[in-house]
Amino acid sequence: MTSIDRLTNLCPPPPTAPSTDWPSIEQSLGMTLPTDYKQIADTYGPGAFCSFIHLYHPHATTPWTSITGSMPSTIRTQLQHDRDSGTYPVPHDLRHLFVMGVTDNGEYLFWVTEPANAPEKWTITANEARGPQWYTYNGGLTDFLTAVLSGQETVPCFPDGLLTQGVSFTPTPPTTIDTGPQPPTSTTADTNDIRAWARANGYDVPDRGRMPVAIVDAWKKARNQ
Incomplete structure (x- = not known):
């Protein structure tokens, strides 16, 4: 059984x-991506594992969760700023x-891209949101997800109740077009997208719950909505 088979058996993907076009994506990034990442992206599409882990995807509905975004x-x-400032x-x-x-919660998942020309050997690391802790997994992305979602691997900065509701994958709904006035806190984007944008732009945002109106308004203005 392959790694992607083990993952899909554990966490069934959506029907479609x-x-x-991976050659175009890799050309735009200037690097070759790991095969297992491309298999995950092609199998699951954009979305979230256990409503918590979001992988960047070429078809993400916003640039804040796009693998080719900013x-x-x-x-x-x-x-670099954190390192230079000693934070x-x-x-x-x-x-x-x-x-x-x-x-x-705002933890980021990274590839450790060494060696640069051997993406199948890249490992996974994650940093604590607003904290000093780092975690490293000595393996690829598919094996990492399988280990975490099966409970075989514990990431210290992930919540203890991550698997309480079972293992699942939730596709990101497609972006819709506004047809009329919306309430101040309404948005068609995934809340996690706004959190990611806000943190990247220096805002202090809550880990859960409703986003502050001022941050949603700032996000909309940045997108010219």
Whole structure:
């Protein structure tokens, strides 16, 4: 049984997922992506595992969760600032970190891209949201997800009750077009997208619950909505 088979047996994917022109995506990124990531993206599409772990995807509905969006460089800049200011130590060479996922609490998932020309050997690391802790998994993304979702691997900065409601994958709803006035706190985006944008732009946002109106309004203005 392959790694992707073990993952899909544990966490069934949706019936369909969008296809991706991977050569074009890799050309735009300037690097070859791990095969298992591409298998996950092709099998599940954009969405969240256990309503918590969001992998960046070429077909994400916003640039804040897109694998080709601005977040990888934005997060690398933030980490460099943290290192330079002595805020939080980073136990990896920043040149070899590429963010490819985020949790609902604001932890980021990275590939440790060493060796750069051997993506099948890349490992996974995650940082604590607003804290100094880092976790590293000595394996690829599919095996990491399978280990975490099966309970075989515990990520210290993930919540203890991650698997309380069972293992699931929830596809991201497609972006819809507004047809009329909306309440101030209404948005068609996934709340996690707004959290990711807000944190990348220096806002202090809650881990759960309704987003503050001011932050939602700022997010809309940034998107010219």
